[in-house]
Amino acid sequence: MRLRIEYRTHYAFSQPQRRLVQLLRVTPPSFDGQAVIDWHVEVDCDARLKRSRDGYGNEVTMLYVDGPIDRIALTVGGEVLTEDRAGMVAGAPEPLPIELFLRPTPQTEADAGIIAFADDIAEAAADPLSRLHALCHALHRQIVFDTGNGDPHRGAAAAFAEGRGVCQDHAHIFCAAARVLGYPARYVSGHLLRSDGETIQPAAHAWAEAHVDGYGWIGFDAANGMSPTDAYVRVAVGLDYRDAAPLAGMRVGGGGETMHVEVAVAETGGQRQNQAQ
Structure with missing residues (x-):
């Protein structure tokens, strides 16, 4: 595209x-x-x-x-x-060790609620890739997308407890939960071509990536319950919003x-x- x-x-x-x-x-x-x-x-x-x-x-x-x-x-x-690669990322600059992305930050700190949520996902899915897709879909159902709650500096635990937020919240919660399960995860900022024909948007988009052995980095957009397609343009990554704003x-x-x-x-x-x- x-x-x-x-x-x-x-x-x-x-x-x-x-x-x-x-x-x-x-x-x-x-x-x-x-x-x-x-x-x-x-x-x-x-x-x-x-x-x-x-x-x-x-x-x-x-x-x-x-x-x-x-x-x-x-x-x-x-x-x-852009090409649709089912969310798989290859050939991008990767100067840091993968293990760094297991590190929690104030915006991606997992509380008891997120830990329990992640554990339930782990029990329901057998392999790493299935678990991460299940996590993405479960968060899409659990956290209502609400443009009125647009505070990108809010922590994952607060957004998860409230049950609503914007794409930055979905990305932070996904990172927190994925790291609880032992998967390196990072925040991604970029752009999305909307399917409803609206070309003007009030902000950039955000999603997450997790690293899976044998596959590499894979994108997960919990706000939309899907992996990025050729409608996405990936711009910057980091441990959380502050690193990729x-x-x-x-x-x-x-x-x-x-x-x-x-x-x-x-x-x-x-x-x-x-x-x-």
């Missing part, structure tokens, strides 16, 4: 800022099943951009802006060719700020696939 993505972020400040520093994890890598045809990062003011890779192998762009500045708009995007940074100057995000994902050619939202 050939997908076109435009990711726009607008910041407005209540008083001029002296300096802005932003870390952008918005550039997808090319690997088996995902080929970046073109990609751009544009800023509507004088800025310095420095590209590199972080410790997880993600492509990052550091953005530096000297003020005074009271607003800024970022536009990133391009075209990506599209935008992070700081500013020097007082006052408050507002941020508006708009993501457009569309197919540029070929026949539309039947994908989840």
Whole structure:
């Protein structure tokens, strides 16, 4: 599938800022099943951009802006060719040992409820791959997708107890439960072509990956109860949201700020696939 993505972020400040520093994890890598045809990062003011890779192998762009500045708009995007590989990831940068992804974080800490939930899954499924698919489907049924609960910094235990959340919550809970079962798991940020024809979305998407011996890394989107298909564009990974968040940074100057995000994902050619939202 050939997908076109435009990711726009607008910041407005209540008083001029002296300096802005932003870390952008918005550039997808090319690997088996995902080929970046073109990609751009544009800023509507004088800025310095420095590209590199972080410790997880993600492509990052550091953005530096000297003020005074009271607003800024970022536009990133391009075209990506994708293939449906049943969620299997191969050929992506992997600078870290697999065992690192067994490590819990404050956002992926498993409490008694998640541990019991994971144990029930383990008893019901015989082999590792079946267990992880069962975990994905069970979380899809257990945690109601609710765009009104959009706090990406909320911990897995809190979201699991409430029984509702956004895709970031589903990814955090999946990571917590998979690690309880002994499977390395990581958080993934990226984009999804919706099946309902809506091209404009209020944010990027998130899912998880788990490592299975004999298969490697496999994606699981518990928010949709499925593994990623060619409707997905994988951008960044980490132990949790903080490691893979599209935008992070700081500013020097007082006052408050507002941020508006708009993501457009569309197919540029070929026949539309039947994908989840």
